[in-house]
Amino acid sequence: MVRSPVVSMEPCLYENRSWSADLGKILGARQIVVVSFKYSIRMLGGGKNEETENLPLNSNALSSGLIHGGLDSSRAPFGAIQETGPNPKPERMDKTPTKPKGRYGDTMLPLRTPDGHNFGVSARNRFGWAKSEGTLPASETASDDSLAEGANSYYGQGGRGIGGGIGGLATPRTTRTLARANSNYSESYSVQSTPNKSVSKPPSVSCRSKVDGNGGGRWGNFAALYKGLPSSGNPPPLVNTVEVPHFDLKEDPSFWMEHNVQVVVRVRPLNSWEKNAHGNYRCLKQESSHSITWIGQPEAGFTFDHLACESVDQEVLFRMVGLPMVENCLSGYNSCMFAYGQTGSGKTYTMLGEMEAMELQPGQHRGMTPRIFKFLFATIQAEEESRRDEKLNLQPVLIPCLWLREDVKKGVYVENLSEFEVQSVGGILRLLIQGSLSRKVAATSMNRESSRSHSVFTCVIKCRWEKDSSANLRFARLNLFDLAGSERG
Numbered sequence: 001m002v003r004s005p006v007v008s009m010e011p012c013l014y015e016n017r018s019w020s021a022d023l024g025k026i027l028g029a030r031q032i033v034v035v036s037f038k039y040s041i042r043m044l045g046g047g048k049n050e051e052t053e054n055l056p057l058n059s060n061a062l063s064s065g066l067i068h069g070g071l072d073s074s075r076a077p078f079g080a081i082q083e084t085g086p087n088p089k090p091e092r093m094d095k096t097p098t099k100p101k102g103r104y105g106d107t108m109l110p111l112r113t114p115d116g117h118n119f120g121v122s123a124r125n126r127f128g129w130a131k132s133e134g135t136l137p138a139s140e141t142a143s144d145d146s147l148a149e150g151a152n153s154y155y156g157q158g159g160r161g162i163g164g165g166i167g168g169l170a171t172p173r174t175t176r177t178l179a180r181a182n183s184n185y186s187e188s189y190s191v192q193s194t195p196n197k198s199v200s201k202p203p204s205v206s207c208r209s210k211v212d213g214n215g216g217g218r219w220g221n222f223a224a225l226y227k228g229l230p231s232s233g234n235p236p237p238l239v240n241t242v243e244v245p246h247f248d249l250k251e252d253p254s255f256w257m258e259h260n261v262q263v264v265v266r267v268r269p270l271n272s273w274e275k276n277a278h279g280n281y282r283c284l285k286q287e288s289s290h291s292i293t294w295i296g297q298p299e300a301g302f303t304f305d306h307l308a309c310e311s312v313d314q315e316v317l318f319r320m321v322g323l324p325m326v327e328n329c330l331s332g333y334n335s336c337m338f339a340y341g342q343t344g345s346g347k348t349y350t351m352l353g354e355m356e357a358m359e360l361q362p363g364q365h366r367g368m369t370p371r372i373f374k375f376l377f378a379t380i381q382a383e384e385e386s387r388r389d390e391k392l393n394l395q396p397v398l399i400p401c402l403w404l405r406e407d408v409k410k411g412v413y414v415e416n417l418s419e420f421e422v423q424s425v426g427g428i429l430r431l432l433i434q435g436s437l438s439r440k441v442a443a444t445s446m447n448r449e450s451s452r453s454h455s456v457f458t459c460v461i462k463c464r465w466e467k468d469s470s471a472n473l474r475f476a477r478l479n480l481f482d483l484a485g486s487e488r489g
């Protein structure tokens with residue numbers, strides 16, 4: 001068992017500041033969402049993970065989150081090209097696009113998550129799922145009224161994308177590294193980009209008593225746990241189990257215009273082996289939605305952009321980090337989700353989910369990738385239907401996992417890449433399963449089915465439409481990474 005994954009994570013994510021910027025360059029991404037993980041020994045949250053999909057979520061979880069809040073019309077999408085004339089040629093990168101009323105043009109459709117959450121219709125809050133009237137069966141088609149309401153709420157006042165609905169799509173104005181200036185969040189989040197590793201002295205006896213409630217023995221037990229050995233002696237102490245707010249983002253559309261790279265640390269629940277071996281106690285204490293303390297010797301506190309405690313299930317996480325990426329891509333901006341962390345910490349669970357749950361039927365353990373593609377296809381279909389007159393054509397092209405090479409002329413490229421054109425979410429999921437099966441898997445001390453290879457799932461989305469006798473072309477890449485786990489703490 002690794003001692004403190006936070007310690008190992010920190011140098012990678014923060015001390016080497018160019019890490020995420022370099023990644024952005026390699027991928028050509030204008031926005032990167034980084035999902036990171038922390039191994040946790042903690043109490044299982046009383047069945048909270050059993051939440052059924054397709055139900056409106058608890059408003060606390062919904063009102064806060066890592067999601068785009070508004071459309072930045074002042075910045076050109078990465079891949080926007082306008083073609084003119086009967087034989088159109090790309091003329092220029094569209095630097096000052098006219099402010100669209102919808103994602104690409106005039107209409108804004110009500111959108112649903114893969115599980116049927118409807119975004120555009122209710123749009124009372126940011127995502128439109130807090131209100132029951134916003135949840136419709138996925139098979140229902142949208143009415144014109146709902147389109148209008150969706151469009152209004154999407155762009156809100158002043159056309160800056162204020163208000164509800166996932167359509168509250170914002171894209172970062174500039175490519176940034178982790179630093180953020182002049183942000184509304186700069187004060188309260190000032191530590192996000194430059195997290196303080198506040199290593200304090202070993203806690204005093206009174207502090208231990210307060211934490212574990214049994215006045216002693218805690219650190220002995222913890223030391224055993226820490227090394228992966230069954231604890232013995234005193235009963236396992238309980239660390240603070242109070243739920244803290246997670247995804248504490250405010251309803252501020254400017255957030256995603258000013259923050260390109262965000263790091264989310266997800267804490268997974270204890271598994272049955274850990275509970276049997278160590279009981280229900282944990283070595284991490286979440287202090288707030290941004291900071292967490294490792295209760296070791298010495299105690300150490302860490303701050304991240306966002307912390308997702310174990311009660312954040314796949315659906316919530318998807319809405320917070322996955323859904324904005326789809327929106328971003330459909331607007332022509334590259335996006336990337338990157339799962340990094342210790343072996344057994346939950347990267348594959350987050351990115352792919354459990355394999356048996358990856359069939360077309362929605363399952364609560366499906367990960368970000370199938371959810372993202374299901375949502376992507378639903379959105380494409382809705383857009384194409386609503387904009388038939390513009391001959392809107394959206395083509396996702398899937399690029400499977402292969403070797404990354406670097407060439408003086410070509411730069412970074414993927415060798416022997418074949419591309420598959422896909423027509424449905426089923427096609428994508430089948431390819432995804434095929435790719436996952438050819439992934440090297442082996443047992444580690446912490447994970448019986450540990451991914452021993454990196455997985456990169458790339459989808460290029462091309463969008464072509466005609467309007468006012470000109471043809472428009474837009475394209476973007478969506479990169480989803482599930483890295484092989486590190487066994488080092």
Ligand SMILES: Nc1ncnc2c1ncn2[C@@H]1O[C@H](COP(=O)(O)OP(=O)(O)OP(=O)(O)O)[C@@H](O)[C@H]1O
Binds near residue numbers: 344
């Ligand atoms: N949030 C979660 N809720 C429930 N179970 C989880 C969660 N995260 C991970 N798990 C479970 O923990 C185990 C390890 O997760 P997973 O295989 O995703 O780890 P990993 O980080 O990908 O490991 P490796 O790097 O070794 O491949 C799996 O059995 C998975 O189902």
